[in-house]
Amino acid sequence: MARAHPTPAEIEDALHATLAALEEIAHGGRVTVGEMIARLGGRAYGPLMVLLGLLVVLPTGMIPGVPALVGLGALALGLQMLTAHPSPWLPRRLREIELGEQRVARMVARWLPRLMQIRRVLRPRMTLIAEGAIGRQIAGLAAGLAGLxxxxxxxxxxLPFVLGLALVIIGLALAARDGLAMLAGCAVFVPAGWILLGRLLMLIG
Structure with a gap:
């Protein structure tokens, strides 16, 4: 039986669960990565990619150590998607990480309405590359590469900002089975590679 496409309400629910956890962080709450995964339930891969990406896109990404932790999480998710693990699993140390940062409150308030409006843009299209095994393989490769x-x-x-943006877009595309958005997320790796190449050339020179 063909898998039903998600309705706009289902897409919004997945986004809302992700953003609600982030909003709690922004307003000084203490929440663990494991609690975030529990909130997202069985459809956690896409939303969790969104959450990891936002942690480096938002000012939290400037906190020393956060990009590396996000990278470890992205690498773990990528490997699980590539091996068809049914639901996300992270090592205990990553699950127990507590996040709390009041100073991102205004930035999150700015991003919340923008991301919730994405439901008007996302829709099932070019679904061959955004759903099922193929969609997870593409998202898994992208998450693994971002983590590495x-x-x-x-x-x-x-660099973390650009890679985080790719995770956000691909995570949203996976949740919505939107192949066009999936391609857009993969295209973000081009400027990431350009930044990396420029840095390497500077070190060589």
């Missing part, structure tokens, strides 16, 4: 780059090289200016 971010863990050792997250200190390079703007």
């Amino acid at each position: 780059i971010m863990v050792p090289l997250g200190f390079i200016p703007f």
